[in-house]
Amino acid sequence: MFNYEKVIEGAKLIIEGIGEDLNREGLIETPDRIARMYQEIFSGLDSDTDEILSKTFTIERDDLVIEKHINFYSMCEHHFLPFYGYAHIAYIPNGKVAGLSKLARTVEILSKKPQLQERLTDEIANAIEKHLNAKGVMVVVEGEHLCMNMRGVKKPGTKTVTTTFRGEFNYNTQLRQEVYTLIK
Ligand SMILES: [Zn+2]
Incomplete structure (x- = not known):
């Protein structure tokens, strides 16, 4: 607490x-x-994504769902300096979908704590996989880290891109490509 x-x-x-x-x-x-x-x-430490994602809607089809450019602000746990940018979430439903605002809320909760971009990416995918039982999940996070910009190597403008794939996205490169095209 x-x-x-x-x-x-x-x-x-x-x-x-x-x-x-x-x-x-x-x-x-x-x-x-x-x-x-x-x-x-750091309010994400006292919040839970379980509650947010537990409310789902039934659907018949399993077409690709993408929620892109979800803005986030987080704190790098190594330096306690902000990193921020966008998260893009793609998933293939397996009979149920989440309310669209719930995906943005999930990103918000998981970013509001001492965090690493790699772990943030992974935790978003885990939450969606767990609650929606999706056939596939792909998460792409683009972040700019103040600990890169204002100290150490001082390389302003550098973007860090992290990705993670679950289910169908692991072996279907065509599907991945489709997502990359759509989130551009
Ligand atoms: Zn850092």
Whole structure:
């Protein structure tokens, strides 16, 4: 569970630790602001995708469903700096589909915690596979990482693309190609 007081204490320690003055005007309320912000941007830790995806609708056909350009903001767990971009989800239904907003909500929950882009990609696919029992799932995530842009190798504009395939997408390269064309 989110511990508001502990985050405030931690933020104070960091501010002091970098040699700043905790009592100067601009910083005095910063620990409290950070705690409130962290509660929001790490809210995925206290949420569950099970509930979101448990409501499904029955369908007859098994045509490809794509939800593309789902915007996300996450925090790199190695540096606690943001990474953000788009997730694209494709799946082949197996008798049921999720409400379209539920896919976006799933991405939101899974991105709002200390995360890695590779794991985010994997967790989105797992959630869809598990709840929809889909015949195939393909997830493509494009992200820009501030820990790449503003520190270390400093390569602004670099995009990281991660993919994962489940079921039919594992062996059907034509199907993958169709998705790549449609999400462009
Ligand atoms: Zn990082």
